[in-house]
Amino acid sequence: MFDPPEYVNWKPDPGIIAEFEQTLTRDSQRASIISELTEKQLLDMYAGLLRFRLHDITLRRWVKQGVIAKAWLATGEEAVTIGNVHGLDRAIDKVGPMIRNAGACHEMGISVADMFREYLATADSPSKGKDLHVGSTTNGVIAPASQVGALTPVFAGMALAIKKRGEKAVVLTWVGDGATKTTAFHEGMNLAAVLHVPAIYVLQNNQIALGTRFEQHQAGPFTAWAKAYGVTGLSCAGNNVLDTYAATKLAAQLARTGHGPVIIFAETFRMGGHVTHDEIDARQIISKAMFEYWGKRDPIGMYESYLERHGVPKTNLEQAEAKVIEEIARAEKEALESRDRKMPEPETAIEGVYAGQDSE
Template sequence: MKRFAAYDPPEYQNWTAAPEQLRAYRERIDASDERAEVIRALSQEQLLDIYAGLLRNRLHDVALKRWVKNGVISKAWLGVGEEAATIGPVHALRRSGPGRDVVAPMIRNSGACHEMGMPVADIFRSYLGTADSPSMGRDLHVGHLDAGVLPPISHVGDVVPVIAGIALTFKQRGEDRVGLTWVGDGSTKTGAFHEGVNFAGVHRLPVIFIIQNNQVALGTRLTQHAAGSFEDWPAMYGLAGGVFDGNHVLDAYAATRIAADRARAGEGPSLLVGETFRMGGHATHDEREARSMFDAELFASWGRRDPVGLYEAWLEEEGVARGTLDDIEARVTAEIDAAAEDALRSRETAMPSPESAIVGVYG
């Protein structure tokens, strides 16, 4: 895919797939017979749809960073380097129709919004605070229940019991549906996280929790708990568990698909751990501070494992023509560019009125 000198992390700008990284990528697919079976069942159409989702997620973030640099918005919360931990799990769910599943993304999981069917322009409008955004200009935490996306709050674990409650309604109604949410490694220290996961385990709810371990909570390194590794946590709640490579979209897909099938079969919730790394700051305003907090080699090592680039290289090894990938990239690029322009027009014509601030407010 095209790299952007002004917007991509420096580790991505002249990126090529190292043979040892590509070999490890392929070995990960075959490391588990159960996951390998799920992955090998994907059609080429599904594989290319996942590729388009990764590109859409990356280019969405490029567009936001361009807006920051051009002064359109003051800052943005980007998921660069973590795209596979979002796109893989979402594609493992039911994403359309009245029986669609429900996801509750963190702000860095914005890829869940467009892959569940929300227009990209609406995601951009949420950043611009326009009246025609899904939240009618109130908040940039974007979602729409018609698309199966629960609009989140600032995600300090509080959505964990909420998605458990949604899964409880699925069970009580006898609906063949699954709820899924991501939670950051830092937010696992909150009471709401533990209460929600425990409730789901006790009631055997059809829900999947993903600890998206990107190695840092705001500006705090991952040294915040003494309860073993995250891999040990599912057993504490009586949940099924598993660890997936958060930079490997197919591993993320397979782990989630297996968990979703378990949930639909009445076998209860799963707690998955996606190991990944944030290739930037908490938001665009503190990228320099993030670089100073970790050794340069940590960024370099994770940078060699670009989730978009490695998947693209794997597809080519699997026989997908370069021209096919270029055509998908051109289509997605045009989609993102058109969505950004559409959202910018809303800023000129559809800003919320002052009176709308009290509409829908309770208390």
């Protein structure tokens, strides 16, 4: 009952499955990267997708139950984030998620309970109840700023530091189709390009920015931008987790070996509102045909069906699913316990913020 209507009774459509398979073979380098994935890696990505979806479903339920007022969800866009993060070397690389890339936090090692705590603003949440933009430098996650596009120059700077120190890491951040229209994006992207730093920018085109459709804020094709900035551009099918994974592997290899920044263009679709409270508006702004087109391309359904066809035993899929369901249920319980016992004291409002420190 918390799924978009297009996902209820979802079944793989033969034409869509053929398209999914074709995407995986159209580029020999990507096909070879995918063929090297072990069953464990394949199942880890499956678990990552489910974790992200169930994280969002829990938040949606909390909104309906009055636990929280609203939530920013990524339903339908999970494969961009999960494929990107799994394509990195998570021991050394760093990521900068937007609020719609919450799954990146889970995959980098921030617990789902902490993600939920942040929504509940508890004293034991990562920001101690101050901000639901989650980050953790020990996990290699830079928290997003509210101003969209702002991480673009920050990531150019981080990549410059890596380059100057001669380190092997790369950094990756996501930029929404709308956020690419900010000055910060253009300044940061150009800076990364001219300094030739190991940064990957994923332009996550979910076809809408708040209530403005893609064609209302952009005239030409995104892919032309790589040439304009003088960097490598790789397109990928954003709802195909294996394609987003393979594109990231290639991008990381290029950036890691001194080829400068890479833009990954990921086409996907927001299967709901900007926030939970404008889902009805989204259905009026975006055509029914678009919802139907993308609804047939549920990233999780398509991937599950791929795994079944490619010999992953159903029991292994069920086991992975059961483990994630259990993990989310435990995380929800722990976070709600924090809400009952660990809400921040009012005096702590000025701790850990610049104004509070300056006033001493």
